[in-house]
Amino acid sequence: MRMLVTGGAGFIGANFVFYMLREYQDISIICVDKLTYAGNLSTLESVMDDNRFEFVKMDICDREGIYGLFEEKKPDVVVNFAAETHVDRSITDPDVFLRTNIMGTCVLMDACREYGNIRFHQISTDEVYGDLPLDRPDLMFTEETPIHTSSPYSSSKASADLLVLAYYRTYNLPVTISRCSNNYGPYQFPEKLIPLMIANATADRPLPVYGQGLNVRDWLYVDDHCAAVDLIIRDGMIGEVYNIGGHNEMRNIDIVKLILKKLGKSEDLITYVTDRKGHDLRYAIDPEKIHKELGWLPSVRFEDGIEKTIDWYIDNREWWEKIINGEYKEYYRKMYGSVENK
Numbered sequence: 001m002r003m004l005v006t007g008g009a010g011f012i013g014a015n016f017v018f019y020m021l022r023e024y025q026d027i028s029i030i031c032v033d034k035l036t037y038a039g040n041l042s043t044l045e046s047v048m049d050d051n052r053f054e055f056v057k058m059d060i061c062d063r064e065g066i067y068g069l070f071e072e073k074k075p076d077v078v079v080n081f082a083a084e085t086h087v088d089r090s091i092t093d094p095d096v097f098l099r100t101n102i103m104g105t106c107v108l109m110d111a112c113r114e115y116g117n118i119r120f121h122q123i124s125t126d127e128v129y130g131d132l133p134l135d136r137p138d139l140m141f142t143e144e145t146p147i148h149t150s151s152p153y154s155s156s157k158a159s160a161d162l163l164v165l166a167y168y169r170t171y172n173l174p175v176t177i178s179r180c181s182n183n184y185g186p187y188q189f190p191e192k193l194i195p196l197m198i199a200n201a202t203a204d205r206p207l208p209v210y211g212q213g214l215n216v217r218d219w220l221y222v223d224d225h226c227a228a229v230d231l232i233i234r235d236g237m238i239g240e241v242y243n244i245g246g247h248n249e250m251r252n253i254d255i256v257k258l259i260l261k262k263l264g265k266s267e268d269l270i271t272y273v274t275d276r277k278g279h280d281l282r283y284a285i286d287p288e289k290i291h292k293e294l295g296w297l298p299s300v301r302f303e304d305g306i307e308k309t310i311d312w313y314i315d316n317r318e319w320w321e322k323i324i325n326g327e328y329k330e331y332y333r334k335m336y337g338s339v340e341n342k
């Protein structure tokens with residue numbers, strides 16, 4: 001199988017590349033990534049010499065480049081992880097989210113149509129469903145939950161989902177969509193909650209918690225997400241949406257305290273800061289469909305996954321220190337400048 005994976009120099013895309021190369025001997029992966037601030041070639045270092053893997057630096061919005069690549073590589077399947085992914089950045093700079101997340105998806109699907117009706121899988125997110133109230137633990141997102149977005153990021157992802165379903169209905173393009181909950185694990189960019197808190201706690205810097213830290217996210221270890229996507233590509237029903245999540249809801253503040261405890265740091269480092277604009281209260285995925293239809297279940301318990309993740313960040317300081325000492329410094333100053341001197 002020749003698989004084209006976009007966004008493979010980012011967090012989940014890279015973990016997916018590792019997963020597929022581990023699982024399948026007879027696979028060939030072409031990884032396309034623009035290497036934005038979130039893309040990191042050093043993440044892919046361990047597979048660069050694998051003759052089943054090839055890296056191509058390219059913007060998924062570059063129609064000519066993408067068509068040329070499809071013409072040359074003739075992929076059997078395309079998995080689209082490439083996206084602008086950070087909600088806070090989408091609040092200050094929505095344009096690039098619309099461009100990459102919507103137009104990039106459009107270009108990739110047009111190339112799929114042009115070069116033989118190629119199988120296309122879109123990596124979406126549970127954020128397209130909006131949020132759930134904190135006092136209704138009985139409510140969860142199913143695939144039938146109406147799309148009801150909050151941020152420019154989630155709106156761009158939802159727009160792409162609608163486009164993907166339109167390409168199925170209009171052109172009969174063989175598509176599937178997966179909507180996963182929050183991932184955690186190695187190689188996650190340190191702007192996201194878990195790696196940010198680990199990095200700050202390690203350096204005894206304040207841990208910026210939005211609002212009162214009571215918002216709830218549903219956490220899934222990244223390899224479990226990769227396994228689900230692999231199943232959908234192989235056995236998923238064309239034209240269908242699959243939710244992915246492991247029934248692991250946690251309040252942000254509890255995650256932050258757990259990280260501090262594991263690192264042996266004081267809770268005095270917790271600093272409550274101004275809330276995110278339009279901050280979604282609670283996400284909770286009902287994964288019944290993928291479980292019933294494809295037999296998927298998560299395999300990593302949160303207690304084990306978070307321990308493994310924290311250990312990974314401790315053992316791989318060089319990977320994230322290079323990032324936080326680079327251009328990320330300027331983002332951090334703008335975003336959190338006022339909490340630096342607690």
Ligand code: NAD
Nearest residue numbers: 007009010011012034035036038039059060082083182183
């Ligand atoms: P990430 O920000 O770590 O990585 C995104 C990658 O896409 C980077 O390597 C970046 O260079 C690349 N990219 C960005 N714009 C590009 C463009 N125009 N052309 C080519 N490459 C481009 O993101 P992630 O957390 O790994 O998320 C991957 C996908 O999974 C996204 O589609 C996201 O919406 C979705 N998702 C993420 C989570 C999560 O918890 N992180 C949960 C559910 C769904």
Ligand code: DAU
Nearest residue numbers: 085086087125126127181182191192193208209210215252
């Ligand atoms: O649910 C899936 C989504 O999960 C993905 O689609 C997104 O790409 C991914 O970034 C993630 O979105 P969140 O907004 O949930 O993740 P983030 O790590 O930014 O924030 C998690 C929670 O932690 C959220 O309630 C905001 C809070 N938070 C975050 C940061 C960065 C803080 O309290 N302080 C912070 O500094």
